[in-house]
Amino acid sequence: MSSSWMRRDLTDYDLKLLKVFRTVVECGGFSAAETELGIGRSTISIHMNSLETRLGLRLCQRGRQGFSLTREGQAVFNAILTLTDAHDEFQHQLAQINQDLSGELILLAADQLDAPRQRNIAKAIGKITAEAPQLHIHFDLLPLQQIELALLKNQAHVALMPGYRRIDGLSYAPAFSTPIYLCCGAEHPLFARPDTELDDPLLAGFDAIHPGININPEGRKLLQRLNTTARAYQFDSRLSLILSGAYLGFLPDAIAAPYLASGELRYIRPDTYQYAFEQFYVRRNQPREPEKVELALTALLAASANESGKKGGM
Template sequence: MTALSVFRQVVEFGSFVAASRRLGLSPAAISKNVSELEAHLGVRLLNRTTRRVSLTEAGSLYYEQITRVLDDLDAADSSLGPLQQVPKGVLRITAPVTLTLLTPLSRAMPKFLDRYPELSVDLRMEDRRVNIVEEGFDLAIRAMDSLEDSSLVSRKLMTTRHVVSGAPSYFDRFGVPEDPADLLRHSCVQFTLSGHPDEWVFHRGDRTVRVPIDGRYKVTSSLAVRDALCAGFGLSLIPSVYVSEELANGRLRTVLDDWSAVDLSVYAIYPSRRHIVPKVRAFVDFLVEELGAGSG
């Protein structure tokens, strides 16, 4: 049974290394299990390269058959009762730094761990796009203007609008833009990891305005964008949740409020499976509860 599970993981994660991370086995053990399965069957199941593996014709047929068998066994195990569904083990999560710190996500983690005492969390905060399958993560939190095409499963957690924001001192010196096209004459701070760093798009009624942006300050952190705005350096298109405190206390103000920009949606992303493991399901349900699938 172990060899069948190993073979399935290699196919679904696309490499021996990724499967080894998922199963907690060494790459050598993964390779040994697959080789012994091939020897038992008398056929080659996988074509191997230095980076990836692919199914042979026999391997494709065998994968379809054993997947149904393993899924049926999983379903049988799940039917044994709620005691088998207790979230436990280590939940590995990757999430952007700013999103984690400036939404309720970071503050809610102790509450989640208190709720599930048999569970541990390994939260990696980094602002790069992580391949959760290859790097062995159970789940990713991502903020995107639009959902990318993917074999991964996604669940929307919340939505926040973008606002054009700057310090009152900046607008006192350089004036207030009355139309999106006026932004061409302003100092714009660019968050380069967004889906629209070089073009800001605005809508009002039937009118759409696309503004090309090429500012003097380009940065990969929304926190750094916020700091530049508070210093009066310029203005930027930024998720409102990232500057909510500064807007409330008057350090920043919004302009072009009669125009709408693209919304930023926050998703939980996890590998597609017929049966979601309890720890992932528990965390996703918790995030929906805490973040409320609301707007800000």
């Protein structure tokens, strides 16, 4: 690293260039970083050239062979992560001094939320905002792998997600479990045939949808009986495939119910072709902001327990 860089303080422009570099690395290249940064590839290239000039280092290789970090680039990227962690820790310590729960509370989910789950989480968020009105709630849907990475990197506080695989460094608290059924659309050849005619060999002769992730053992056994030629993790995209009449696929009752009522869907052998769809509230074992995590997790689990209690009394 150039001696002139090391002798002076970081300017706002330096920090901007470092942010661009970090985003490019995390996105895997210039093209993928365009959307994240909101600037064009040519501007990203100018920023990267400026950073390399100011550092006196070659940070990455880019060209026909794709994007890759040099040894120096990896070292600078690691230093940026350390700088970011120090900045976040500084903000956290200030918040502790002020004894206020402020800043962002980042909640993530991996699946489309049905109406019961939306009401459940809405109650929890209402409780959170009542207890900590200075918090700014950020709630979004992301793919599983991105959620796991965000939790491990302290970029999210609590996530609602399946627990089919367990990641070291994360803890899992049961949120809810609901049955998920094999569905058939009205345009499908099997729609009008009774369940008594639908044996396993017959079902295996039709295309079906795989969720694209490793699910629980009961679900895996059922999928192994089917001819899974399509993939769709999110329920809304899976629903479209099923309604097309080209595929069989699994949906939870809360998603399927309106289409069952309208006659656009039916369940296939629901006593046999169903498995438990289990969701968990997941957090980092040692989060940077434990007070926020505890507040959110307590509210979410209390709302889940209240919902379970109502169901038990029905």
